[in-house]
Amino acid sequence: MSKDSRQYKEAKRAVEPGRLYSAPEAVRLIKSMQTAKFDETVEVHIKLGVNPRHADQQVRGTLMLPFGTGKSVRVAVFAKGEKASEAEEAGAEIVGAEDLAQKVQDGFLDFDAAIATPDMMGVVGKLGRILGPRGLMPNPKAGTVTFEVGKAVKDMKAGKVEYRTDKFGVVHLIIGKKSFDEEALSGNYREVMDEIVRAKPAAAKGKYLR
Template identity: 60%
Template sequence: MAKSKRYAEALEKYNRENLYEPEAAFNLVKELATANFDETVELSAKLGVNPKHADQNIRGTVVLPEGTGQEITLVVFAKGEKAKEAEEAGADFVGAEELAEKIEGGWLDFDLAIATPDMMSVVGRLGRVLGPKGLMPNPKAGTVTFELEKAVQEFKAGKIEYRVDKTGIVHLPIGKASFSVDQLLNNYRKIMDTLAKERPAAAKGKFFRTLAISPTMGPGVKIDPAATLTIIGR
């Protein structure tokens, strides 16, 4: 990130090495969000796992109680009655082979793709396009399902996927800078409690190694892992 004057001024407002209580951290991150748009508050959680081992490659979904604060464009691969179900649930684009051809032609103006299991033979050929962008439907992410009404409504309401990267870090949006501190804390508690439940038996030592939040255009604020365990009752 280019170190602009605004970014430099933000750094002067606090000590980047401090470990803050969650509530204080969210108060501070709202103060650091000074861009001329509603910045996303992002969480980076370094976990005590080795993603090279299948049993430690954490992945799943969580429904944020306060939502994400952003509208998502959602496509669904389905046919017949299931296509009708997806449309009525609020999917933005619904289709089958013709939708796959549109994507193969370069169209990628959407944020999430869901497919019924019987459509994966069609969706499978899009792997080289959707995979690198994190858009490939996957059962573990809840995006390959026959329960389209539930899936569409949950993702529209604030359901997000989490997945540990190769360095053991989970990156997630946690809300918007316009959210109240209480709203951000509610989402944070839900995410951290969900991740805590995912701790593999093989994980050694501290599970939450480092935690930090940041606005889209601003610097990060470190959160005390011990204080986080307290607020989620662990």
Template identity: 60%
Template structure:
């Protein structure tokens, strides 16, 4: 793969064979983020679990203290009093059955997170084939199936992110933007890692944190020393 001059220059800042302390890794990622737009800083965490087994799934949500730097559009499936509650909390879209054809037939997906009250999951379930592959299905573990729609919407708007294993047992999540201060990125990263370490399944054997890499959208990856993460 051909790399641009900026990437090659940025890559010179990083020794690929070195495992850096989290603070130093964050500092290097910021220096290496030289694109003309505000790059997203992401963490890629390989875990020593086998996500094919239900008892080794790692999934949850955490509110990053400084958010992700992205404006998140929230869709809430609700009825009755919960409609007004969701609107008051700042949900971008609120509805019920009438949204099914819009999403299913018209391909409307102008939202980032879906929240549903438990009594609406029968309706939302009909959208499983559309929302499931995009990771948009509401889930109780992530706090997106709840009667407390005010808290759900507030948390998401404040910077709540979901984390879950992909098929290769890696978690990919944003921890902020390159324009964030090092302190903000460090606090977000520490909060994320704390949640993932706490979510370690009881059945996981051996080394839990196999590898952790931080990178910006267009920048090279920086390996983090997992021994100091807990």
């Protein structure tokens, strides 16, 4: 059994057991910790009072992080003709149609987000078992099935993120990198929380934010 690293032990000691930290306090605490030599990703995990097994209690959507994610996002677009050209001009790294679908079938998954035009969903839909579990399946509700591929690509690269509850009713979201200043991390956190509150399902009963 591996032992905890010195950095982990120091970080653990910095957190008071049982204490509820405010968002600004939590951000300052994160910024004060020295735990890795690379620029770590900062995430927020929100437990909601919903039952995701019921369709009317699922929480899902997209939002734009005002300070971005700090990540370089590789975007794949399933499109043809003018829409393929539009995607390339907007900065999509990977663009194709049936040929791209075949590459994915063969194991190619070197991208972080996928967008498809509606007319390509007959082809892309067959990739559900591959893309779905990885959170890469284009979806109309997330704005990733659209003819406005140029805008969708630019939004993805500017900090648009998708969220949904997992089977335990928890939403997991990136809010930036540790190198972000406190204002940026706090600003992204506030935007996430505002969005999650706005997305509360009408069918959710009792305490929503756990």
